[in-house]
Amino acid sequence: MESLEILTLQETPEELKLHFCPKTFDEYLGQQELKKKLQVYTQAAKMRNEPLDHLLLFGPPGLGKTTLSQIMAHVMGVGIKICSGPMMERTGDLVAILSGLESRDILFIDEIHRMPTAVEEILYSAMEHFRVDVIIGQGAGAQSVNLPINPFTLIGATTKSGMLSAPLRSRFGITERLDFYEEKDLRDIVLQSAQFLQVKISTQSALLIAQCSRGTPRIAKKILRRVRDFAQVKNKNIADEQLVTSALRFLGIDHDGLSKVDNLLLQKIIINFNGGPVGLETLASMIGEDKDTIETVYEPFLLRRGYLEKTPRGRQIPHRKLPILKKKFLGQDSLLR
Numbered sequence: 001m002e003s004l005e006i007l008t009l010q011e012t013p014e015e016l017k018l019h020f021c022p023k024t025f026d027e028y029l030g031q032q033e034l035k036k037k038l039q040v041y042t043q044a045a046k047m048r049n050e051p052l053d054h055l056l057l058f059g060p061p062g063l064g065k066t067t068l069s070q071i072m073a074h075v076m077g078v079g080i081k082i083c084s085g086p087m088m089e090r091t092g093d094l095v096a097i098l099s100g101l102e103s104r105d106i107l108f109i110d111e112i113h114r115m116p117t118a119v120e121e122i123l124y125s126a127m128e129h130f131r132v133d134v135i136i137g138q139g140a141g142a143q144s145v146n147l148p149i150n151p152f153t154l155i156g157a158t159t160k161s162g163m164l165s166a167p168l169r170s171r172f173g174i175t176e177r178l179d180f181y182e183e184k185d186l187r188d189i190v191l192q193s194a195q196f197l198q199v200k201i202s203t204q205s206a207l208l209i210a211q212c213s214r215g216t217p218r219i220a221k222k223i224l225r226r227v228r229d230f231a232q233v234k235n236k237n238i239a240d241e242q243l244v245t246s247a248l249r250f251l252g253i254d255h256d257g258l259s260k261v262d263n264l265l266l267q268k269i270i271i272n273f274n275g276g277p278v279g280l281e282t283l284a285s286m287i288g289e290d291k292d293t294i295e296t297v298y299e300p301f302l303l304r305r306g307y308l309e310k311t312p313r314g315r316q317i318p319h320r321k322l323p324i325l326k327k328k329f330l331g332q333d334s335l336l337r
Helices: 002-009 032-048 065-076 091-099 117-129 183-197 203-211 217-233 241-250 260-273 280-287 291-304 322-330 332-336
Strands: 055-058 080-084 106-110 131-136 143-148 153-158 174-177 309-311 314-316
Touching: 032 065, 032 174, 055 065, 065 080, 065 106, 065 153, 091 117, 091 131, 117 131, 117 153, 183 203, 183 217, 203 217, 203 241, 217 241, 260 280, 260 291, 260 314, 260 322, 280 291, 280 314
Parallel strands: 055 153, 055 174, 080 106, 106 153
Antiparallel strands: 131 143, 309 314
């Protein structure tokens, strides 16, 4: 059952082939300020023929942390190994990976905050002194052996930087945050991916997809692939505005970029609590979603768009949005109440 859940959460190998993967900073669209910094860091390290300083990238999922790491490895002409923090259950797993790194290689660890404490402690001496301590034997005859490893760069990625331990955080020489993308950057990403997917799409249609992508390139690319499916079934040679609008409606995304769950969440607050406030646990039980899912998946977008606000008493609809949402969910007559 566990493996089945993992498969449903991850993209299939067929879908992974459909991604356009930038190889240079110029091909990577968005995050302009961060790109400028990383270009300087990588160029300086390459000129000195040294490994890049250890780097921590944090921010919401789907913004391109892994892609940026691959670009840095490509620009510096070094290898990169990608792994996930929760998957390294034993210290031996990490030691084996570190021992296999070539000089100046990059080790990328996704969700590094979920790494077990015992495994994390192996990183301390590896990051600072490029050595790892290994225990050989058991009981009274056990010995600690200090093994040298090649100088490398650790790039840690996390969606929850606050959960990172202080000793690990302090060992990163560079800490950078990825923010949500502007609509114009997402529009350009859609147009770029459309060329790779051989989909004809207008600039305005790409902007429609961008507006519904929650500031996240990964979501924009997923919507584009579904629009391509819709266009193919409808025998359309080009994804015009009418087709994209129909496809978004088919996917349950309205003209404001809100999904079915977004609308259900707002609807419950409007109808059952007259705009709030309402407690998170109450809201979660009413819409049948886990409260952590609401907090991490749905709320950030609704908060950014001004549809929701947090108060000491719970979640509520902001006053400026209340008439608009009442009209949407209750009809014109609700404005007279």
